[in-house]
Amino acid sequence: TSYWGQGVIPLTGPSSWHQSFPVAKDGSRQSPVDIRNEETERDPTLQPLVLKYDPRSSKTIANNGHSIQVDFDDTTDQSVLKGGPVTGSYRLRQFHFHWGSCDGRGSEHLVDGASFAAELHLVHWNSEKYADVANAAIEPDGLAVVGVFLKIGAANPALQKLLDAFDSVQKENTKADFKNFDPSTLLPPCLDFWTYLGSLTTPPLLESVIWHVLKEPITVSSGQMEQFRSLKFTANKPMQDNFRPPQPLKGRKVRRNF
Ligand SMILES: COc1cccc(N2C=Cc3cc(S(N)(=O)=O)sc3S2(=O)=O)c1
Numbered sequence: 379t380s381y382w383g384q385g386v387i388p389l390t391g392p393s394s395w396h397q398s399f400p401v402a403k404d405g406s407r408q409s410p411v412d413i414r415n416e417e418t419e420r421d422p423t424l425q426p427l428v429l430k431y432d433p434r435s436s437k438t439i440a441n442n443g444h445s446i447q448v449d450f451d452d453t454t455d456q457s458v459l460k461g462g463p464v465t466g467s468y469r470l471r472q473f474h475f476h477w478g479s480c481d482g483r484g485s486e487h488l489v490d491g492a493s494f495a496a497e498l499h500l501v502h503w504n505s506e507k508y509a510d511v512a513n514a515a516i517e518p519d520g521l522a523v524v525g526v527f528l529k530i531g532a533a534n535p536a537l538q539k540l541l542d543a544f545d546s547v548q549k550e551n552t553k554a555d556f557k558n559f560d561p562s563t564l565l566p567p568c569l570d571f572w573t574y575l576g577s578l579t580t581p582p583l584l585e586s587v588i589w590h591v592l593k594e595p596i597t598v599s600s601g602q603m604e605q606f607r608s609l610k611f612t613a614n615k616p617m618q619d620n621f622r623p624p625q626p627l628k629g630r631k632v633r634r635n636f
């Protein structure tokens with residue numbers, strides 16, 4: 379079943395997920411959230427975020443019906459996240475995006491109520507404690523996801539390399555080779571971040587993610603956003619508005635390292 383409300387079956391959007399995934403409503407650490415910067419806490423004990431990516435670990439690009447995803451070889455510690463709030467090393471498994479039907483919306487996290495045109499998620503799992511992403515995804519410290527905002531501006535050449543591969547994954551459930559891609563080309567120069575304990579933002583909405591949302595966005599042009607919207611969703615619908623709205627903080631503190 380597809381979880382995104384493309385209008386075909388109105389009961390499949392984020393507002394109906396709680397029927398199959400009660401944690402959507404009953405959870406204490408759901409994501410995304412609206413980051414009210416005034417209410418975040420600067421934590422000088424936070425270590426710098428270290429993202430060490432090896433382009434030789436990139437494998438394929440896929441249209442999974444609700445996003446575009448690049449998968450990595452996570453059988454060894456080639457591409458890892460260290461530092462920030464976490465101890466140990468988290469292995470890069472995949473990255474994917476969320477975006478809107480227009481440039482004014484599309485990101486999952488908000489900053490002081492403001493949306494960005496899209497949001498990149500780099501998904502890592504705790505390879506020191508767990509055997510694989512599926513086992514890590516059910517643990518409170520299992521996953522570390524880095525969120526990067528995409529702000530409308532100059533066309534992004536690193537993103538264009540990805541967009542040029544979209545022709546081979548226009549349809550849902552298609553996959554193509556995507557080798558030698560360096561995800562660090564999608565990162566902003568400054569890795570200042572907000573961090574908080576949260577969840578997957580799509581079903582099964584597991585409360586296993588340590589979120590690291592970067593303060594500095596990368597740019598994307600309106601034309602490049604149109605290329606994201608040219609991808610096909612389930613039921614051949616245009617893939618867009620695949621973002622979950624912000625969820626209640628329920629007493630959680632968002633910390634920042636800047
Ligand atoms: C492959 O094996 C598994 C096993 C268990 C979960 C998942 N996942 C499903 C959704 C999901 C949503 C993410 S988001 N938007 O919060 O960054 S990250 C993620 S996942 O960990 O890939 C994959």
Ligand SMILES: [Zn+2]
Nearest residue numbers: 474476499579
């Ligand atoms: Zn995501």
